[in-house]
Amino acid sequence: MDLLFLSRLQFGLTIAFHYIYPPMSIGLGLILVVMEALWLRTGRELYHRMAHFWTKIFGLTFALGVATGIVMEFQFGTNWAAYSRFVGDVFGSALAAEGIFAFFLESGFLAVLLFGWDKVSRRTHFLATCAVAFGATFSALWIVVANSWQQTPAGFHIVGEGASARAEVTDFWAVVFNPSSMDRLSHVLCGAWQAGAFLVLSVSAYYLLRRRHEEFARASIKIALPVAVLTSMLQLVTGHGSAITVAKYQPAKLAAYEAHYPQSAPGTLWLFGLPDTEGERVRFGLGLPGMLSFLIHGNTTTPVTGLRAFPPQDRPPVKVVFQSYHVMVVLGMALIGISLLGLLGWWRGFLFRSRWLLWAFVFAVLGPQFANQLGWLSAEVGRQPWIVYGLLRTPDGLSRVVTAGMVLTSLILFTLVYLLLLVLFLFLLDRKIKHGPDDLEPRTGGQRA
Amino acid sequence: MSLDLNTIWFLLVGVLFTGYAILDGFDLGVGTLHLFSKTDTDRRTLINAIGPVWDGNEVWLVTGGGALFAAFPHVYATVFSGFYLAMILLLFALIFRAVAIEFRSKQPMAWWRHAWDLSFFGGSTLGALLIGVALGNLAWGVPLRADGEFAGSFWTLLKPYPLLTGITTVALFAMHGAIYLGLKTEGALQERIRGWTRPAIIVFVICYAATTVATLLCVPHMTDRIREQPALFLVALVGMLAIANIPREVHHGRDFRAFLSSAAVIVSLLALFGLGMFPNLVYSNPQPAHSWNIHNAASSPRTLRNMLIIAAIGVPLVVTYTVSIYWIFRGKVKLDASSY
Numbered sequence: 001m002d003l004l005f006l007s008r009l010q011f012g013l014t015i016a017f018h019y020i021y022p023p024m025s026i027g028l029g030l031i032l033v034v035m036e037a038l039w040l041r042t043g044r045e046l047y048h049r050m051a052h053f054w055t056k057i058f059g060l061t062f063a064l065g066v067a068t069g070i071v072m073e074f075q076f077g078t079n080w081a082a083y084s085r086f087v088g089d090v091f092g093s094a095l096a097a098e099g100i101f102a103f104f105l106e107s108g109f110l111a112v113l114l115f116g117w118d119k120v121s122r123r124t125h126f127l128a129t130c131a132v133a134f135g136a137t138f139s140a141l142w143i144v145v146a147n148s149w150q151q152t153p154a155g156f157h158i159v160g161e162g163a164s165a166r167a168e169v170t171d172f173w174a175v176v177f178n179p180s181s182m183d184r185l186s187h188v189l190c191g192a193w194q195a196g197a198f199l200v201l202s203v204s205a206y207y208l209l210r211r212r213h214e215e216f217a218r219a220s221i222k223i224a225l226p227v228a229v230l231t232s233m234l235q236l237v238t239g240h241g242s243a244i245t246v247a248k249y250q251p252a253k254l255a256a257y258e259a260h261y262p263q264s265a266p267g268t269l270w271l272f273g274l275p276d277t278e279g280e281r282v283r284f285g286l287g288l289p290g291m292l293s294f295l296i297h298g299n300t301t302t303p304v305t306g307l308r309a310f311p312p313q314d315r316p317p318v319k320v321v322f323q324s325y326h327v328m329v330v331l332g333m334a335l336i337g338i339s340l341l342g343l344l345g346w347w348r349g350f351l352f353r354s355r356w357l358l359w360a361f362v363f364a365v366l367g368p369q370f371a372n373q374l375g376w377l378s379a380e381v382g383r384q385p386w387i388v389y390g391l392l393r394t395p396d397g398l399s400r401v402v403t404a405g406m407v408l409t410s411l412i413l414f415t416l417v418y419l420l421l422l423v424l425f426l427f428l429l430d431r432k433i434k435h436g437p438d439d440l441e442p443r444t445g446g447q448r449a
Numbered sequence: 450m451s452l453d454l455n456t457i458w459f460l461l462v463g464v465l466f467t468g469y470a471i472l473d474g475f476d477l478g479v480g481t482l483h484l485f486s487k488t489d490t491d492r493r494t495l496i497n498a499i500g501p502v503w504d505g506n507e508v509w510l511v512t513g514g515g516a517l518f519a520a521f522p523h524v525y526a527t528v529f530s531g532f533y534l535a536m537i538l539l540l541f542a543l544i545f546r547a548v549a550i551e552f553r554s555k556q557p558m559a560w561w562r563h564a565w566d567l568s569f570f571g572g573s574t575l576g577a578l579l580i581g582v583a584l585g586n587l588a589w590g591v592p593l594r595a596d597g598e599f600a601g602s603f604w605t606l607l608k609p610y611p612l613l614t615g616i617t618t619v620a621l622f623a624m625h626g627a628i629y630l631g632l633k634t635e636g637a638l639q640e641r642i643r644g645w646t647r648p649a650i651i652v653f654v655i656c657y658a659a660t661t662v663a664t665l666l667c668v669p670h671m672t673d674r675i676r677e678q679p680a681l682f683l684v685a686l687v688g689m690l691a692i693a694n695i696p697r698e699v700h701h702g703r704d705f706r707a708f709l710s711s712a713a714v715i716v717s718l719l720a721l722f723g724l725g726m727f728p729n730l731v732y733s734n735p736q737p738a739h740s741w742n743i744h745n746a747a748s749s750p751r752t753l754r755n756m757l758i759i760a761a762i763g764v765p766l767v768v769t770y771t772v773s774i775y776w777i778f779r780g781k782v783k784l785d786a787s788s789y
Contacts, residue, residue: 063551066504067544073514077529078536081598084529088522089748093756096519099512100763107508108770111501112777115787119777159749163596166522168749399530401598410537417541421548428555438786 004395006407007079010414012380014071016373017418021065023372026140026189027196027227028058029133032113034223036126046219051129052117053216053437054200059114060432064425066107068418079407082163083387083397089168090156090175091146098142106135137189144188148181150388151379152249158391167391180245184379187238191375193231194335194368200224201342202365203433205358213436218352225346228339235332240295246382247296250389251305252314253382256321258292260306267292267304275322280308282322316384325378331371338364454753455743458520459727461760465516467719469509470580471625471712472771476503478626480546480573481619483566485645490784491638492566496550497788498633501778503550505771507543519756523597523746524730531591531599532583535606539579546572554789574619581618584722585611588664588671590734597741610663617656621718624649625711628695632704635781646699654692670732671725681724688717 032054039047073095076084084091112120112128120128155174156167169175201224207217247254254260259275259282260267269292273285290300297304307315338360345351352358383389387397476499486492499506518525529536545568553565589610592600627646634642664671675681691713698707726732730746733739747753 060551063504063547066507067547067551070507070511070543071540073511073518074529074536074540077514077518077525078533079530081526081530084518084526085522088518088525089752092515092519092522092525092748093752093759096512096515096756097759097763099508099515100759100767103508103511104505104763104767104770107504108774110504111774115501116777117787118785169752169755172755399526399533400596401600402530402533406533409534413537413541417544421544424548424552428552431555 001404001408003398003402003404003407006404006411007398007402008394010079010407010411011075012377013411013418014068014075014414015376017422018065018068018072019372019376020369020422021061021068022136022140023192023195023368024061024199025058025065025196026133026136026192027194028054028061028199029129029136029196030193031196031200031224031227032058032129033126033133034227036122036129038223040122040126046215049437049439050216050220050223054220055113056432057199057203057429059110060425060428062106062110064421067421071414079399079402080387080397081399081402083392086166086392086397087150087388089166090149090153093169093172094142094146094149094175098139098146102135102139102142104135106132106139109135140188140192141185144185145176145178145181148184149175149178151184151383152178152180152245153388153391154178167388179249180242183238183241183245187235187242187375190231190234190238191368191372193227194235195372197224197228197231198335198361198365198368201228201361202363205361206433207436208352209355209358209362216437221342221351222346225339225342228335229343232332232336232339236336239329239332244296247304250383252307252310253316253321253379254296255305255307255309256316256318256382257325257378259318259322260292260304261308262303262306263308264303264305266290266301267296267306269295270322270326272326273322275318277318314385316382321378321382324374324381328371328374328378331367331374335364335367335371338367454750454757455747456728457757458516458747458753459723459730459743462513462516462520463719463723465509465513467716469506469513470715470719472506472509473503474577474622474715475499475626475629476506477546477573477577478622478624479630480569480626481577481623482626482630482645482649483570483573486638486641489562491641492562493554493784493788494634494638494782495630496553496569497784498630498782500550500789502774504547505774507547516756516760520748520753521730521741521743521746522748524741527593527597527599527731527741528583528587531601532586532606534603535579535583539576539583542572542576542579544572545569546576550789577619577622578615581615582606582611584618585614587731588614588722588725589668590670590732590737590740592735593731593733593739593741595739597739597745610667613656613660613663617653617660620649620653620656621715624653624695625708625715628699628704628707628711631699632708633782643699647696650696650699657692668725671722674724674727684717684720684724688714688721691717 032051035047035051035054038044039051109128109131112125113132116125116128153167155169155171155178157170158165159168160166200220204217204220204224207213243254246257258267258270259273261280266289268287268289270282270285270287273282273287276283293302293304294300307318341357342351342361345354345357350357385393387394479495479499483492483495486495514525549565549569549572553562553569556562586606586608589608592605594600624646627642627649630642631639631646675685691710694710695707695714698704698710728742728744729740730743731741
């Protein structure tokens with residue numbers, strides 16, 4: 001097997017596994033802030049128990065995020081050294097900023113969150129929760145900025161030639177606010193909030209179905225459901241914004257999303273289908289002619305740049321990008337549907353009684369997880385064959401001294417260890433959920449307030 | 450040496466890695482000592498002594514790595530790809546250390562806890578060893594090609610001198626960890642830990658002496674700068690005095706001062722390392738002309754300046770968080786419902 005394939009597979013595997021955890025932490029972080037704010041405001045013991053229970057789940061997801069996150073930072077250097085030399089001047093700053101501004105904040109105050117219940121006052125604990133939630137969100141900002149620069153590079157110039165050429169920053173703020181960073185950040189953050197909200201909904205629905213901790217579960221749902229509704233709806237807006245940016249700056253990627261081949265013709269929006277890369281068309285599909293043009297340009301007749309406008313070596317792999325993108329969209333719509341149904345149920349009073357709806361919420365936790373993974377897959381595979389769009393091709397980013405055998409060794413080890421971690425994570429999560437919230441000593445104030 | 454941007458970044462990267470060594474150093478040392486404690490309560494107490502802080506301590510490494518990437522991308526690229534398998538091993542060591550702390554006390558089964566105890570010990574000790582071996586290789590020098598890429602293999606890294614610095618690092622962190630535990634424990638457990646501190650100091654002193662002699666005899670370029678500017682010998686002298694001071698403070702039961710002394714030893718050793726390396730970051734042996742130094746490995750002056758602004762805003766914040774967290778969790782460890 002060749003070095004490029006193995007290195008991409010390893011990066012894909014390790015980032016996909018890592019990306020299970022931070023979105024849950026970011027989403028749960030927001031919900032913990034709400035719960036503790038309610039506890040602080042009302043003094044109700046129920047909110048204390050809720051914050052306490054979800055903090056434990058948060059601790060578990062956070063620990064796995066930390067353990068698998070350091071792998072990502074090292075991997076740019078170990079496997080993509082030529083890329084690191086090319087982008088270090090730009091990309092390195094974003095990573096360093098993430099460490100100094102976000103990681104210290106979240107991992108420092110996490111200690112207060114997990115172990116500080118009896119050591120600090122309620123108000124201080126709340127502030128620590130805010131710090132952790134803010135830190136987690138802030139880390140998303142820097143890493144999405146860095147990734148977006150790979151998609152839509154800006155604020156740099158190329159210095160040197162051939163193998164020693166590299167990108168150097170000319171305008172730091174143009175790097176941070178590159179054309180796609182804010183659209184993609186809002187899309188990623190909404191996805192993370194969905195992941196947290198649907199996790200809370202799933203566990204709470206499970207308790208209601210099992211007739212355990214019912215008051216706790218109903219109150220949790222009342223906090224998580226509005227977050228789920230709001231963020232699921234917002235995904236339409238942020239996703240639309242991202243698509244327009246992609247159309248403008250990465251037309252080959254947009255063409256691959258919809259397998260749009262004609263060099264310049266109105267674009268069809270496919271509900272589903274099988275792209276045929278030989279015949280350069282979509283088979284067995286149901287498409288809305290002109291709708292892609294309508295979504296991008298506001299009318300159904302404006303042409304959209306198609307894949308034939310690009311030489312074959314500059315096109316992304318269409319089949320993977322098309323399918324992952326479409327399944328993400330379907331999942332996004334389903335999440336809007338189920339969260340609105342939940343809202344209707346709350347209003348009409350059947351939410352907590354309808355067993356099929358509660359079962360649907362139990363399994364809906366997988367929706368944001370798969371949508372987040374597939375969204376990244378389509379964004380990153382859609383960037384191919386470039387590692388930095390239009391500037392550096394993926395094979396040119398590889399480490400020059402690392403062999404396929406070495407990567408195969410590390411890939412096998414990562415696969416085995418990560419499988420073990422996934423099994424352990426699910427086992428411990430299941431135990432925690434089955435155990436349920438603890439009955440705590442009622443507290444009215446901090447012992448050292 | 451004039452204080453240009455490149456030199457400042459050499460120092461700042463050094464500060465971040467020194468911060469890592471002082472803070473995560475005692476975490477890794479506690480892991481190395483972990484199996485010497487026998488009862489489940491003792492082992493939980495040890496883990497909870499670092500429980501609230503190890504995660505933040507590891508961030509020093511993450512940020513140090515990010516700063517190296519940003520300020521000296523060629524060093525980051527050459528070392529991380531050149532030391533490929535060693536780096537992957539370090540990652541697994543840190544992963545197993547992290548999840549062992551998180552998972553160990555979540556289930557009551559004896560086999561479960563034993564397995565994670567081994568994982569905590571193995572991950573911590575291997576991590577310390579690999580960090581020491583990496584520093585030893587950088588000091589000795591590694592073969593670099595004309596284009597600055599690493600020209601050796603995994604086995605190139607396993608020379609006697611780097612292995613010695615690796616073992617010295619394990620001993621240093623174990624001593625540092627034992628002193629930290631003295632600070633965080635009380636009663637019978639504290640007495641048992643005091644029983645480990647003395648042998649830990651002795652083992653470290655032997656390793657320290659061996660490393661010093663080996664450096665003087667076999668790696669003379671590391672001491673050239675001190676030969677040129679004898680005043681810099683003070684750095685080494687401070688380290689030796691700090692080492693000598695540790696048993697004295699431990700004997701008088703002044704654990705915090707012993708801890709400060711042990712931290713001073715780490716600072717002194719890394720300062721000597723920095724003085725020996727400067728202005729190189731990766732010393733090429735046998736062909737010194739291929740070395741990466743603070744100029745040919747650096748990012749553009751604009752980026753170094755931007756990063757300096759980021760550091761000027763960020764570092765005071767980081768120091769504030771670190772001090773407040775350590776203040777909140779000061780005093781002896783007490784196991785409670787929220788402990789690991």
